[in-house]
Amino acid sequence: MAYDPKSLDPASFIDHDEAMASMAHARANATETRTIRAILDKARDAKGLQHREAALLLACADPEIRGEIRQLAAEIKLRFYGRRIVLFAPLYLSNYCINGCIYCPYHSTNKHIARKKLTQAEIEAETIALQDMGHKRLAIEAGEDPKNNPLEYILESIATIYGVHHANGAIRRVNVNIAATTVEDYRRLRDAGIGTYILFQETYNRKSYERQHPRGPKHDYDWHTGAMDRAMRGGIDDVGLGALFGLEDPLYELTAMLMHAEHLEAVFGVGPHTISVPRIKPADGIDPASFPHAVDDETFAHLCACIRLAVPYTGMIISTRESRQVRANVLECGISQISGASRTSVGGYVEREKENTSQFEVSDQRSLDEVVDWLIGLGHIPSFCTACYREGRTGDRFMSLCKSGQIQNCCQPNALLTLKEYLEDYAAPDTRRNGSALIEAELGRVPSEHVREIAKKRLAEIGAGKRDFRF
Ligand code: SAM
Numbered sequence: 001m002a003y004d005p006k007s008l009d010p011a012s013f014i015d016h017d018e019a020m021a022s023m024a025h026a027r028a029n030a031t032e033t034r035t036i037r038a039i040l041d042k043a044r045d046a047k048g049l050q051h052r053e054a055a056l057l058l059a060c061a062d063p064e065i066r067g068e069i070r071q072l073a074a075e076i077k078l079r080f081y082g083r084r085i086v087l088f089a090p091l092y093l094s095n096y097c098i099n100g101c102i103y104c105p106y107h108s109t110n111k112h113i114a115r116k117k118l119t120q121a122e123i124e125a126e127t128i129a130l131q132d133m134g135h136k137r138l139a140i141e142a143g144e145d146p147k148n149n150p151l152e153y154i155l156e157s158i159a160t161i162y163g164v165h166h167a168n169g170a171i172r173r174v175n176v177n178i179a180a181t182t183v184e185d186y187r188r189l190r191d192a193g194i195g196t197y198i199l200f201q202e203t204y205n206r207k208s209y210e211r212q213h214p215r216g217p218k219h220d221y222d223w224h225t226g227a228m229d230r231a232m233r234g235g236i237d238d239v240g241l242g243a244l245f246g247l248e249d250p251l252y253e254l255t256a257m258l259m260h261a262e263h264l265e266a267v268f269g270v271g272p273h274t275i276s277v278p279r280i281k282p283a284d285g286i287d288p289a290s291f292p293h294a295v296d297d298e299t300f301a302h303l304c305a306c307i308r309l310a311v312p313y314t315g316m317i318i319s320t321r322e323s324r325q326v327r328a329n330v331l332e333c334g335i336s337q338i339s340g341a342s343r344t345s346v347g348g349y350v351e352r353e354k355e356n357t358s359q360f361e362v363s364d365q366r367s368l369d370e371v372v373d374w375l376i377g378l379g380h381i382p383s384f385c386t387a388c389y390r391e392g393r394t395g396d397r398f399m400s401l402c403k404s405g406q407i408q409n410c411c412q413p414n415a416l417l418t419l420k421e422y423l424e425d426y427a428a429p430d431t432r433r434n435g436s437a438l439i440e441a442e443l444g445r446v447p448s449e450h451v452r453e454i455a456k457k458r459l460a461e462i463g464a465g466k467r468d469f470r471f
Helices: 016-028 033-045 051-059 063-081 120-133 151-163 183-191 204-214 221-225 229-233 249-268 297-312 326-330 368-377 394-405 410-424 431-445 449-463
Strands: 084-094 137-142 172-176 239-242 274-276 315-318 338-341 381-385
Touching: 016 033, 016 051, 016 084, 016 249, 033 051, 033 063, 033 297, 051 221, 051 249, 051 297, 063 297, 063 410, 084 120, 084 151, 084 368, 084 410, 120 151, 137 151, 151 172, 172 204, 183 229, 204 274, 221 229, 229 239, 229 249, 249 297, 297 315, 297 326, 315 326, 368 381, 368 431, 381 410, 410 431, 410 449
Parallel strands: 084 137, 084 338, 084 381, 137 172, 239 274, 274 315, 315 338
Antiparallel strands: none
16 A cells, blocks of 8 residues: 555555655665765754654664754754743553553453542542642543443543642643543544644554554454544544554654654644653553664664654653653754653552552653743743633644744744743742742843733733733
8 A cells, every 4th residue: 555644544544664664765875974964954943753753863873863853853842842841741550451552450350450540529629739739730641441440430520620729729620541442432622622633643553552462352453443534534633643662663653753744634634732751661560672663862862862853843742751850861853742640550649559559660750840840940931821821822823823933923922921920829939949949040032022011011910820821
């Protein structure tokens, strides 16, 4: 089958032969410095890169050129996203699962882990615990189990989360990471007010995918790969892609993931809102060393930089699967969102690891306040902003905001306003002092004087107790 980004057939928009040919081309030309530098020149205009071009960048091993790629990724991130880093936390609702994913301890034949599904009262308690840290944005996670975790349960849980307001707390955006489903179900998720629908492809290589998912509904590659099309047809504008790095050759995953992005752009006029780059972590019965395609830290950072150049307007997410050091490194390669203080066990925010229900080991174990202060120290602006989605700036409307350059008059003040809320309500004294100095300095970088003046006024109002302003 020939590669056709407009096709609705996964075998054609993730065409295996095209992915293999792109990899062969990349490996054959990996030392062609002139060709690679020409691709970098194209990337400098932030028009994005085609999957073959990005594959060639990833295959390049020359340390000097890799350095240039990272430098450019950092510049592009700065140009479009500024120094803002959006913070979120995952909330695990249930680890019941009928699938057989061999990298995940939730697989149905694992009898070692306790199975748990939160009640609505428990979800309320978890939400309060997350609000009390300062979180405003969650990603809910659940295994696939139509009996234990039907869509009605997910919808009820979303309503519960949005309904909790503890002290000045509020969860203003719930992103959803649940198994592939029908257009009708996606419509219901859209109507429930979700932010991004996130679904990791795990691996784009069909044969490998079928091996890694030996049973359950997730075994069906076409159903899983077509999920984002159905989500978009169900009216969800913002979808988040990802591959679980370690399952397959990273060059295959990058190439195919960009083909997926090209497909979404070709069919729906808008690419992925985010891309996640999880790597396999140790978990009950899961040893990352037994997966043959482990991605080392250096390649991982290079991979992040290549994605940033290929899709300059797409948000990039890094989770607490990664250590503080790795996170610091990739923050310089174009990452725009990170999780903080995550628990990957069901009920883990209230009862810290009482039962062994966690999905994988978390490497970065710091509190949210430590992460916020660390980001400030590194020169980033921690942001709890959820404004775009609440103002209807989703899908192509968000992309036009990015492309227009107006993001600095919109996202920059919003980041500062939400940081100010965090400092007032949740920060330790040192964080508050450092954050206040940052706000003062960063206000000057809002280009429009008019917007700057309004932001100043609102910051003062937040200091006086008002909340939830947005541009
Ligand atoms: N159940 C949903 C599905 O089928 O897509 C997704 C929710 S799952 C809780 C979220 C993601 O965690 C999976 O898509 C997978 O990529 C990742 N994951 C599973 N096991 C992992 C491991 N051992 N290390 C790192 N990430 C893992």
